[in-house]
Amino acid sequence: MTLLWVALVGYGILMYLVSPRATDSKAFYWGYDAQGRKTGFWLLTCSTFITWIFAKSVTNAANLGATYGIVGGLAYATYYLSIPVAGIVIVSIRKRWGSRSLSEFLVSKYGRTAATAFLLVVTIRLFNEVWSNTAVVGSYFGGKGTFPYYAAAFVFTALTLIYSLKGGLRSSIITDMLQLVLAGFFLFLLLFHLFPRVGPGELLQAGEFSFRGGLDILLVAFLQIWSYPFHDPVLTDRAFIADRQATVPAFWAAGIGGILFILLSSLIGIYAFKEGLAFTDDAPRVVAASFGLGILFAMNVIMLCSAGSTLDSTFSSVSKEAGVDLAAIGFDRWRDRVGIGKLAMVVIALLGNLPLFAGASILQATTISGTMVMGLAPIFILHFLPSVPRASFHFAFWPGLGLGILYTLGWVPSALAIGNGRYAMLLGVNFYGLLLCTGLFLVPWAYERVAYTKFARRLAAVMENRR
Numbered sequence: 001m002t003l004l005w006v007a008l009v010g011y012g013i014l015m016y017l018v019s020p021r022a023t024d025s026k027a028f029y030w031g032y033d034a035q036g037r038k039t040g041f042w043l044l045t046c047s048t049f050i051t052w053i054f055a056k057s058v059t060n061a062a063n064l065g066a067t068y069g070i071v072g073g074l075a076y077a078t079y080y081l082s083i084p085v086a087g088i089v090i091v092s093i094r095k096r097w098g099s100r101s102l103s104e105f106l107v108s109k110y111g112r113t114a115a116t117a118f119l120l121v122v123t124i125r126l127f128n129e130v131w132s133n134t135a136v137v138g139s140y141f142g143g144k145g146t147f148p149y150y151a152a153a154f155v156f157t158a159l160t161l162i163y164s165l166k167g168g169l170r171s172s173i174i175t176d177m178l179q180l181v182l183a184g185f186f187l188f189l190l191l192f193h194l195f196p197r198v199g200p201g202e203l204l205q206a207g208e209f210s211f212r213g214g215l216d217i218l219l220v221a222f223l224q225i226w227s228y229p230f231h232d233p234v235l236t237d238r239a240f241i242a243d244r245q246a247t248v249p250a251f252w253a254a255g256i257g258g259i260l261f262i263l264l265s266s267l268i269g270i271y272a273f274k275e276g277l278a279f280t281d282d283a284p285r286v287v288a289a290s291f292g293l294g295i296l297f298a299m300n301v302i303m304l305c306s307a308g309s310t311l312d313s314t315f316s317s318v319s320k321e322a323g324v325d326l327a328a329i330g331f332d333r334w335r336d337r338v339g340i341g342k343l344a345m346v347v348i349a350l351l352g353n354l355p356l357f358a359g360a361s362i363l364q365a366t367t368i369s370g371t372m373v374m375g376l377a378p379i380f381i382l383h384f385l386p387s388v389p390r391a392s393f394h395f396a397f398w399p400g401l402g403l404g405i406l407y408t409l410g411w412v413p414s415a416l417a418i419g420n421g422r423y424a425m426l427l428g429v430n431f432y433g434l435l436l437c438t439g440l441f442l443v444p445w446a447y448e449r450v451a452y453t454k455f456a457r458r459l460a461a462v463m464e465n466r467r
Contacts, residue, residue, distance in 0.1 A: 012159025028168030048254035055136035055307030065269030068214030069207020073266025075218035080258035082229035087251025090239035130352025183305035211419030227377035233317035375400025378441035396441035
């Protein structure tokens with residue numbers, strides 16, 4: 001246990017030492033370097049890649065692998081198609097609307113009320129990112145509810161906050177490089193010890209493609225990639241910090257890298273599936289512990305790096321929301337003020353770990369939030385449609401949010417379930433909900449198009465009669 005604490009504190013000190021100090025809002029909010037240059041292709045690729053390798057994602061991928069075999073790993077890896085989807089759509093929005101953020105785009109196209117509703121959902125997402133990642137780190141130090149569990153989570157949060165306050169987004173981007181190298185090295189070290197016991201071929205053939213075998217959660221992931229990425233500023237903020245020409249290739253590369261990393265991480269859980277190892281929601285820790293203290297240490301470093309890259313990005317996104325995005329909806333006096341951004345970091349660090357005391361499930365931070373924002377799919381994917389009424393945003397957004405809440409409360413009719421697997425209801429809600437939200441989004445737009453056409457024809461007829 002002492003070795004794990006040494007790793008935690010040493011990690012925090014190392015990240016602080018390599019983290020640059022941001023001297024102005026361009027560096028703190030937009031990731032500019034000391035020479036005033038934007039983030040380049042390689043930095044953007046690596047940062048986007050490792051930032052979305054959440055500690056909870058590695059754990060969820062391994063847990064799904066331990067439950068369903070390779071189907072579970074593919075299911076969680078599918079979420080990483082969200083990265084190129086976000087890159088392509090956001091670059092198109094930047095080109096068409098000249099927006100600096102999704103909030104500015106929403107204000108321009110749908111008004112401040114729409115942007116405010118969106119920022120509320122984003123805030124909830126960022127709140128979830130704190131506890132769902134610190135919970136994973138804490139689990140390596142003690143069981144849920146124990147003093148070591150809470151102590152590790154809080155110390156990890158404090159260490160990440162300290163270097164995030166130092167450099168904001170620029171700090172997050174630079175530390176991402178080191179976190180990527182460390183996480184990649186220790187993952188391959190772990191797999192090097194795993195493969196002699198169970199070959200890659202055996203692991204890749206484990207499980208079956210059926211609804212009971214996890215196919216339902218794979219389909220849920222495919223449905224959610226069209227809406228899920230847009231409510232996560234940890235990802236979307238990075239689509240605004242580089243030149244448009246570099247952003248789409250970087251997001252494609254990061255997406256492919258993310259899929260491969262998550263699939264490799266799921267092999268850890270698939271090993272548990274093959275060996276019949278018992279676990280609750282911590283398959284990576286159980287497998288690593290079965291190999292001895294050295295491999296448990298390696299797994300702990302992977303989790304520190306993946307959780308840290310996400311948590312520091314969460315802090316920088318919270319600060320940008322306070323110092324930049326809120327200006328788009330009327331808080332002009334806060335615009336680009338680094339002080340208000342730092343204050344927001346401290347607040348989310350203090351509040352974000354509260355769900356740890358309630359024993360929340362880390363998988364819920366992905367599946368439930370992804371369900372609640374299904375209405376964002378048509379809003380952003382169909383951004384190119386001309387003359388879309390503001391009502392279209394609300395017709396899509398609120399029904400999706402409502403369905404997500406109903407699902408969370410268990411009030412969705414069983415008739416909507418698809419298949420007979422564990423996630424049959426989740427799949428049904430996402431499938432029918434996405435169809436509903438998209439259809440409702442198009443209703444005001446189609447109505448105005450028809451009304452405009454009728455008006456144009458009547459006007460033409462009047463003009464013809466006057467001749």
